[in-house]
Amino acid sequence: MRARFGRYFHLKRSxxxxxxxRWVAITLVVGMVVALAGCAGQVVEPEPRIVRVEVPVVxxxxxxxxxxxxxxxxxxRKSDSLELKVRALLAERRQxxxxxxxxxxxxxxxx
Numbered sequence: 001m002r003a004r005f006g007r008y009f010h011l012k013r014s015x016x017x018x019x020x021x022r023w024v025a026i027t028l029v030v031g032m033v034v035a036l037a038g039c040a041g042q043v044v045e046p047e048p049r050i051v052r053v054e055v056p057v058v059x060x061x062x063x064x065x066x067x068x069x070x071x072x073x074x075x076x077r078k079s080d081s082l083e084l085k086v087r088a089l090l091a092e093r094r095q096x097x098x099x100x101x102x103x104x105x106x107x108x109x110x111x
Contacts, residue, residue, distance in 0.1 A: 061110030066102045069095050 072091040076084070 063106045063109050066099070066106050069099055071095060 072088045072095060073085075076088055
């Protein structure tokens, strides 16, 4: 074994003979002191960052309430003529179309 590791044998003699546990303890203490000394001088300040977050927010829709028109067929009686009933129903149809347009306009205002 000496022939194989002969040239490194002299390094073993250059290390001073200290008890194993004491040598390890001294090495650890010196290493910790060096490590703490390196960190002691540094003061790390956090970088100020501005972060913009866009979150959709639900907003209630506020529009004027659409009034229900007085329907033309509400005042009809059983005894009214057929012509009067047909005219009232045609008028009510035009009223319904206008009312539906008003509702759609109010709904579109909320979008």
